[in-house]
Amino acid sequence: MKLLDVAEFYSPLGGGVRTYIEQKIAVGRQLGWETVIVAPGAEDREEQRDHAKIIWVKAPRIPVDHRYHQFVSTKGVQAAIDRERPDVLESSSPWVGGWAVAKWPGDCVKSLFLHNDPVAAYPQAVFGSWLGLDRIDRMFTPFWRYLRRLRMHFDTMVVSSEWIANRLCRFDIPRPTIIGFGVDASMFSPSLKDPAAKREMLAACGIEDADAPLLIGISRHHPEKKVGTVLKAFAKASADRPMGFYLIGDGLLRKRVDRIAARIPGVCIAGAISDRGKLSRYLASADVFLHGGGFETFGLVIAEALCSGVPLIVPDTGGASELAARPYAETYPVGDAHAGADAINRILDRDLPSLHREAAAAGARLPSPESHFRNLFDYYGRVGRQAPASTPTPRPIPDIAPVDVLSANDAAPV
Numbered sequence: 001m002k003l004l005d006v007a008e009f010y011s012p013l014g015g016g017v018r019t020y021i022e023q024k025i026a027v028g029r030q031l032g033w034e035t036v037i038v039a040p041g042a043e044d045r046e047e048q049r050d051h052a053k054i055i056w057v058k059a060p061r062i063p064v065d066h067r068y069h070q071f072v073s074t075k076g077v078q079a080a081i082d083r084e085r086p087d088v089l090e091s092s093s094p095w096v097g098g099w100a101v102a103k104w105p106g107d108c109v110k111s112l113f114l115h116n117d118p119v120a121a122y123p124q125a126v127f128g129s130w131l132g133l134d135r136i137d138r139m140f141t142p143f144w145r146y147l148r149r150l151r152m153h154f155d156t157m158v159v160s161s162e163w164i165a166n167r168l169c170r171f172d173i174p175r176p177t178i179i180g181f182g183v184d185a186s187m188f189s190p191s192l193k194d195p196a197a198k199r200e201m202l203a204a205c206g207i208e209d210a211d212a213p214l215l216i217g218i219s220r221h222h223p224e225k226k227v228g229t230v231l232k233a234f235a236k237a238s239a240d241r242p243m244g245f246y247l248i249g250d251g252l253l254r255k256r257v258d259r260i261a262a263r264i265p266g267v268c269i270a271g272a273i274s275d276r277g278k279l280s281r282y283l284a285s286a287d288v289f290l291h292g293g294g295f296e297t298f299g300l301v302i303a304e305a306l307c308s309g310v311p312l313i314v315p316d317t318g319g320a321s322e323l324a325a326r327p328y329a330e331t332y333p334v335g336d337a338h339a340g341a342d343a344i345n346r347i348l349d350r351d352l353p354s355l356h357r358e359a360a361a362a363g364a365r366l367p368s369p370e371s372h373f374r375n376l377f378d379y380y381g382r383v384g385r386q387a388p389a390s391t392p393t394p395r396p397i398p399d400i401a402p403v404d405v406l407s408a409n410d411a412a413p414v
Contacts, residue, residue, distance in 0.1 A: 001381065002034040004086035006077055006101050008093035010039040013067040016300065017115075020369075025052040027373035038080045038097075040069035055080045064252075074100035081106065088380045094118070094150055102153035109384045112154040114176070117164055119143055120295035120318070125224035129335040137171075144171035156383055158376070160297045161319045179376050182369040183303035187276055190309030190360045192284035201282060204268040205244030213243040213348050216286035216310070218279075218301040219293065221251030226292030226315075226335055228260055233332075233340025234290065235264040241348070242266065245290065246282070248273050284308040288347055294318045294334030309360035311352070313343045328358035 005024070009017050021037055028035040029051040041056030057076035059069040071077060077100035081089065090111045091101040101110055119140045124133050131139075148171070151157055157176035159165050169175050199210050207214075215234065219225040227247070234245045243266055247257075250272045261267040273279045283289070289305035294315030302314060302323045314320035315334035324331050330347045332339035347355070 001032075001087040001384065002036065002084065003028065003088045003090060003377070003380065004036040004038060004081060004084050006081075006089075006091045006093070006097040007037050007039045008071055008091075008095060008097035009068065010037060011068045023369045024373055024376075025049065027370055028052070028377060031374065031377050033377055036080075036084050036086065038077055040071050042069065044076070053084075055084075071096035071100070074103065077101075078104050087384050090380075091154075094147055098150055102150055109156070109380065110154045111156045111158055111380065111383075112151060113158045114164065114168075115160070116297055117167060117295065120167070121224045125226070125295050133334075144173070147171075148173050158379075161322055163318055163322060164297045177379065179372060179379060180367060181298040181300070182367040182372040183300060183307060183363075184369055185304075185307040185363065185366065187280045188283065188304045188307035188363070189280070190284055190356065192281045192308065194281055194285045197281050197285035198287075201246040201268065201286070202244045204270065205246060205266050206268075207242060207244040207266055209242060213241070213288070214286050215243065215245045215288045215290045215313075215344070216283060216305075217245065217247045217249070217290045217292075218283070218304075219247070219249045219291065221249060221253040221257045223253065224293055224295050225251075226294065227253065227257050228292075229335050229337050229340060230290050230292040231257070231260050231264060231267065232337035233344060234267065236337065236341035237344035237348075238264075238266050241345070243348075244268070246270055246286065248279065248282070280304075280308065283310060286310055287352055288313060288344075290340075290344070291315070291320060292334075292340075294320055296320060299323055303363070303366055306359050306363035306366065309356045309363065311347060311355035311359045313340070313347055323362075325362065328355050328362055 007021060010021055011018065025035045035052045037054045039054065039056060040059035043056065044058045045056050047054040057080060059071050062068045062070050074096060077097060081104050086108055088109045088111060089101050090113055091098040092113050092115055098112060119137065123140065124136050128136060151173055158179055159176045160179065160181045162178060165176050165178050198214055202210060202212060202214055217230060219227055221227055245267045248270045258269055261269045283305060289310045289312050291302055291314045294317040296319045299319040302312060302320055305312060306323065312324050312329040314324050314329065314331055316331040317334050321331060330343040332343040
């Protein structure tokens, strides 16, 4: 069978999406599927791979990140679909690429794989601490109506977590099929724990006591990751208990993150670490993993921390919350630095060796990326063999009361 994936956010210079698609191609080849990727690029061209093909459709660059391009028309995408005639047609975006698939008139199974929640990842992440998450959802009622209209053109919809499935149901979008992501545990293990690596990180944080608690974070410096929240939480928790926080990552808010961190003793903003061996050794050598992002559909770095045997402090929403359990984690309301500080103190007052054992056991139970793609291809195969399903007719979204007078609290949207 042939799967054509209209991948609106794929770039050869990208990160997670590129890795995901390369794994999809590899597993599809093992299962006898031909995979075609249609993505926006600098020019119209085709890239042939073993049992797979990437079709680049000329599109303008995204102004804020020149690694990526964006579709502005369905014409080139639909022309590629016409040539390939897939058995299963998938869109991983609700924007132009999604409508190119939705409006293609051919006879095949159409699937909308929603990889993220734009309302949660952007307006809620930036303004949620001021306006409240529910209020922002009400303000974006037109988007949920838009997504419902798009969904009506697809035979099936797929998501990766119960959290995003429940959010869609809340807005009267028919419940999607959940096919959870997996984590490549081959690079991450508790056996990589190294006291010397912990001393290196503590020293970088300006902490001389080799036995002091060491928290670690891995995150893009982006509003949805709430880096400012975790820094403020650490500042409050470390006021009476010396500890270090080693933060790995980079991004568009780096200058702001540096300014905040410069005022907090015990913090090292390490930047990006491209050496995967060093990264996995550092991760396994920390005492606790601290994370701020509460709007991810899965949370790959959180899963990697578990595979490394490191207990978690994460928000109580999103994919992060689904990976957290009481035996090895503490949670706090997303964006709440005071509650985050309390969570840090709670976990450090618990038995850390026991937490590490429980985290390692949880990491060992996580599925692999191969299992995710096997489940996905198996599902598409079963859907493709069924008679065409009738177009779902969602119930109308009920009227929502107008937003009341806005109020703000003292939590900064970072």
